[in-house]
Amino acid sequence: MPSAESGPRTLYDKVFSDHVVNEQEDGTCLIYIDRHLVHEVTSPQAFEGLKNASRKVRRPDCTLVTVDHNIPTTSRKNFKNAADFIKENDSRLQCTTLEENVKDFGLTYFGMGDKRQGIVHIIGPEQGFTLPGTTVVCGDSHTSTHGAFGALAFGIGTSEVEHVLATQTLITRRSKNMRIQVDGELPAGVTSKDVVLHIIGVIGTAGGNGAVIEFCGSVIRGLSMEARMSMCNMSIEGGARAGMVAPDEVTFEYLKGRPLAPKYGSAEWNKAVSYWSSLKTDEGAKFDSEVFIDGKDIIPTISWGTSPQDVVPISGVVPGPDDFEDENRKASCKRALEYMGLVPGTPMKDVVVDKVFIGSCTNARIEDLRAAAKVVKGRKVAANIKRAMIVPGSGLVKEQAESEGLDKVFTDAGFEWREAGCSMCLGMNPDILSPKERCASTSNRNFEGRQGAQGRTHLMSPAMAATAAIVGKLADVREHVVASPVVRKASPKIDVQQPVADSPQTEDDFDRRRRQEHRSPPFTTLKGIAAPLERANVDTDAIIPKQFLKTIKRTGLGTALFYELRYTDDKENPDFVLNQGVYRNSKILVVTGPNFGCGSSREHAPWALLDFGIKCIIAPSFADIFFNNTFKNGMLPVVVSDEVALQKIADEARAGREVEVDLINQEIKDAQGNKIVAFEVEEFRKHCLVNGLDDIGLTLQMESKIRTFEAKRTLDTPWLDGSGYLRRDRRGATMVEAAPVPKTNRGEVTNEPLEW
Numbered sequence: 001m002p003s004a005e006s007g008p009r010t011l012y013d014k015v016f017s018d019h020v021v022n023e024q025e026d027g028t029c030l031i032y033i034d035r036h037l038v039h040e041v042t043s044p045q046a047f048e049g050l051k052n053a054s055r056k057v058r059r060p061d062c063t064l065v066t067v068d069h070n071i072p073t074t075s076r077k078n079f080k081n082a083a084d085f086i087k088e089n090d091s092r093l094q095c096t097t098l099e100e101n102v103k104d105f106g107l108t109y110f111g112m113g114d115k116r117q118g119i120v121h122i123i124g125p126e127q128g129f130t131l132p133g134t135t136v137v138c139g140d141s142h143t144s145t146h147g148a149f150g151a152l153a154f155g156i157g158t159s160e161v162e163h164v165l166a167t168q169t170l171i172t173r174r175s176k177n178m179r180i181q182v183d184g185e186l187p188a189g190v191t192s193k194d195v196v197l198h199i200i201g202v203i204g205t206a207g208g209n210g211a212v213i214e215f216c217g218s219v220i221r222g223l224s225m226e227a228r229m230s231m232c233n234m235s236i237e238g239g240a241r242a243g244m245v246a247p248d249e250v251t252f253e254y255l256k257g258r259p260l261a262p263k264y265g266s267a268e269w270n271k272a273v274s275y276w277s278s279l280k281t282d283e284g285a286k287f288d289s290e291v292f293i294d295g296k297d298i299i300p301t302i303s304w305g306t307s308p309q310d311v312v313p314i315s316g317v318v319p320g321p322d323d324f325e326d327e328n329r330k331a332s333c334k335r336a337l338e339y340m341g342l343v344p345g346t347p348m349k350d351v352v353v354d355k356v357f358i359g360s361c362t363n364a365r366i367e368d369l370r371a372a373a374k375v376v377k378g379r380k381v382a383a384n385i386k387r388a389m390i391v392p393g394s395g396l397v398k399e400q401a402e403s404e405g406l407d408k409v410f411t412d413a414g415f416e417w418r419e420a421g422c423s424m425c426l427g428m429n430p431d432i433l434s435p436k437e438r439c440a441s442t443s444n445r446n447f448e449g450r451q452g453a454q455g456r457t458h459l460m461s462p463a464m465a466a467t468a469a470i471v472g473k474l475a476d477v478r479e480h481v482v483a484s485p486v487v488r489k490a491s492p493k494i495d496v497q498q499p500v501a502d503s504p505q506t507e508d509d510f511d512r513r514r515r516q517e518h519r520s521p522p523f524t525t526l527k528g529i530a531a532p533l534e535r536a537n538v539d540t541d542a543i544i545p546k547q548f549l550k551t552i553k554r555t556g557l558g559t560a561l562f563y564e565l566r567y568t569d570d571k572e573n574p575d576f577v578l579n580q581g582v583y584r585n586s587k588i589l590v591v592t593g594p595n596f597g598c599g600s601s602r603e604h605a606p607w608a609l610l611d612f613g614i615k616c617i618i619a620p621s622f623a624d625i626f627f628n629n630t631f632k633n634g635m636l637p638v639v640v641s642d643e644v645a646l647q648k649i650a651d652e653a654r655a656g657r658e659v660e661v662d663l664i665n666q667e668i669k670d671a672q673g674n675k676i677v678a679f680e681v682e683e684f685r686k687h688c689l690v691n692g693l694d695d696i697g698l699t700l701q702m703e704s705k706i707r708t709f710e711a712k713r714t715l716d717t718p719w720l721d722g723s724g725y726l727r728r729d730r731r732g733a734t735m736v737e738a739a740p741v742p743k744t745n746r747g748e749v750t751n752e753p754l755e756w
C-alpha cells in the first residue's frame with residue numbers, strides 16, 4: 001500500500017516525495033532522477049533506442065559512465081585502448097559500443113585508461129556523485145548500494161535506462177516501508193557482510209519484495225560508510241529493490257573533499273548538510289513490516305547453497321531437506337546439495353575450497369582489502385588453493401591499497417593482485433570457475449553457474465574469505481586471527497576538477513522527441529500452451545546466464561532461455577519442460593513457486609522469454625525489477641497468489657491444454673473459456689499494454705512539468721546540477737552540455753587527448 005503522505009514520514013517517504021514530478025490517480029508517479037550511472041552491459045540497446053528516435057541524453061551533467069563487467073582484470077601496464085586490449089569478441093564489442101555511445105552523446109566516461117574506472121557502485125560514492133537525498137539509478141540491481149548515503153537508489157532495466165537517458169525521470173509507484181533494526185554490539189570477527197547475510201537468512205530472498213528497507217539501530221550507526229554500502233548492496237538479495245541508511249556525521253565525513261560533493265566549508269556544503277540532516281524517519285512513522293535483530297546473536301556467516309538465503313553460521317553444519325518445513329524449500333535444498341556437492345550434516349569447517357575471490361561491488365572497497373590483508377599478513381595461501389584473487393573495486397582503491405603496502409601483503413602470501421572490475425563475481429570476463437570448483441567469495445550471489453558453469457560459490461566476508469585462503473577450507477576467522485579493535489581509517493579521496501566543453505541543444509529537438517510512439521504490439525488477450533515450471537526463486541541468472549548478456553541487441557535470445565537447465569553439454573535435456581512436445585510452442589509460463597525473476601536487473605531475461613514465444617508469466621509472486629521489465633516489453637506478468645487457483649492453472653498446463661489470459665477483463669480462463677481466476681493489474685500499465693504505448697513518448701508530453709521541477713531543484717539543491725568535472729553551462733531551464741572527461745594518465749591528472 002502507498003505510504004501516508006501526511007503525518008510522520010519515513011526516510012524513504014521523504015526522499016520519494018521530494019522527487020515526484022507528477023502523480024496519477026492510480027498511484028503511478030513520474031519521479032525525477034538525480035544521478036544516473038551507466039555501464040556497458042545494460043546500455044547498448046538503450047542508446048540504440050535513443051538514436052532510432054533521434055533523442056538526446058537530457059542530463060549529461062547527471063550521468064556518469066564506466067566499463068566494469070566485461071573487462072579483463074589483467075595488468076594494464078601496456079594498455080592503449082579497449083579495442084586492442086579486450087580479446088574476447090563480444091566483450092570487446094560491448095565495451096567499444098559503449099565508447100562510441102559516450103562519444104556520440106557527449107557523456108563523462110571513465111574508461112580503462114582512467115584510474116577512476118571501477119565497478120559502477122564503487123565509483124559513484126568514491127567520486128561524491130552519490131549524495132544523500134538523491135535518487136540514483138543504474139541498469140544494475142546492486143544500485144541499492146548507494147542507499148547507504150540516504151539516497152533512494154535502485155536498479156532498473158534497459159528500457160528504463162533509455163527512459164532516464166531521454167527524460168531524466170522514471171515511471172514508478174510508491175514502495176512499502178520495511179525497517180530492519182540491528183541493535184546491541186557485534187562480536188569480534190563479525191562484519192557488516194555477516195550482518196547482511198544473517199538478515200537475508202532471516203527474511204529470505206523474497207522478504208523485502210515490494211519494499212524499501214531502512215537499516216537502523218546502534219549496530220548500523222556504528223558502521224563505516226563502506227560497511228553500510230556492503231549492507232545496502234545486498235538489500236536486493238533480500239528482495240528489496242532499495243536499502244537505505246539515514247545520513248549522519250559518518251556520511252558527511254565520508255563526503256568531505258569528494259570531487260563531486262559540494263565543496264567542504266562552502267555555503268553550499270552547509271546548506272546541503274542542513275538538508276541532509278533532515279533526512280531521517282520521523283518519530284511515530286509507520287512501517288509496513290519490521291524486523292529486530294540483536295547484534296550479539298550474529299556469528300560469522302556463510303552460504304552453503306545456491307540462493308543467498310541459504311546461510312549458516314560458520315560453526316554450523318550443512319543442512320538437509322528435513323530441516324525445512326516448506327515443500328518448496330525442501331525441494332530447493334535437495335537440488336542445491338546436489339549442485340554444491342555437499343552432504344547434510346557436514347561441518348561447514350570441513351568443506352575444502354579450490355579458489356578464493358575477494359572483490360565485487362559488495363566487498364572491494366579499501367576497508368575490505370584492509371580486513372583481508374590483516375588476516376593474510378605474514379601467512380601463505382594453502383597449497384590446495386588453485387587460485388586466490390584480489391580484485392580492487394576501482395583504480396583509486398587499488399592505488400590507495402598500494403600506497404598502504406597491501407598489494408605486497410597479498411602477493412607475498414600468494415594472492416594475485418588484479419585490476420579493477422566485476423571479475424569473478426559473475427565471470428563475464430575470463431575470470432571464472434571451472435565446473436565443480438568451489439570458491440570462497442566475497443560477492444553477493446551464489447546462484448547456479450554464477451561464477452562459471454557448474455561452479456560452486458560460498459558467500460562470506462573478506463576476512464572470512466582470506467581465512468579460507470590461508471586454511472584451504474571454509475574457516476572461522478575468529479579462530480585464526482587475534483581480535484583487535486577496528487581502527488577506522490579514512491577512505492581515499494581525490495579532488496579532480498576537469499575542464500568541460502559546450503554543445504547546444506535546441507527546442508526543436510524537444511518537439512521531435514515529443515512524439516508518442518507505439519513500440520510493442522498491443523496485448524489484449526493471449527491464448528496458448530502454458531508450460532508448467534515447478535520451482536521457487538527462479539533467478540535471472542537461471543533465466544539467462546551471463547555469457548548471453550554480451551549482445552548489443554534485444555533479439556535472438558530465445559535459444560539462450562534457461563540455457564543451463566535446457567541443455568547439458570550443449571545437448572537438449574529431455575527432462576526440461578520447454579524441450580518437451582507441445583511445450584516447445586508455449587506462449588505462457590506457469591510458475592508454481594514464489595519470487596520468479598529474482599536477482600539481476602538484466603532485461604535480457606524478458607527478452608529471452610519473448611524471443612522464445614512466451615509473452616505472459618503467471619506466478620504467485622515476482623521480483624520487482626523483473627516484473628517491471630516485462631511490462632516494458634509488451635509482456636504481462638500475472639500474480640496469482642491463491643494457491644488453489646494457481647494449481648488449477650498449473651493442472652491445465654500439465655495436461656498440455658491451452659490457457660487464455662484475458663487482459664481486458666482481467667481473467668484467466670481454461671481452453672473452453674471458463675474463468676479460473678480474476679487478476680489485478682495496475683491501470684496505467686494495462687493502458688500501456690493494451691495500446692502498445694511507448695512510455696518515453698508519454699513522459700515527454702510532461703515536458704513542462706519536468707522543466708518546472710528542474711528549475712525548483714536548481715534553487716533548492718543547486719549542488720545537484722552537474723558540479724566539478726560534470727559542470728555544464730545551462731541554457732534556459734534545461735540542461736545540457738556534453739563533454740567527455742579528458743583521460744587521466746593512470747595516476748596523474750593531465751590534459752592529454754581524450755581516450756578515444
Ligand SMILES: CC(C)[C@H](C(=O)O)[C@@H](O)C(=O)O
Binds near residue numbers: 139549599
Ligand atoms: C549485468 C547486470 C544486469 C547484473 C545486475 O543487474 O545485477 C549484474 O551486475 C549482476 O550482478 O548480475
Ligand code: SF4
Binds near residue numbers: 142360421422444
Ligand atoms: S554484483 Fe558483481 S557483476 Fe553485478 S555489479 Fe556488482 S560486481 Fe558487478
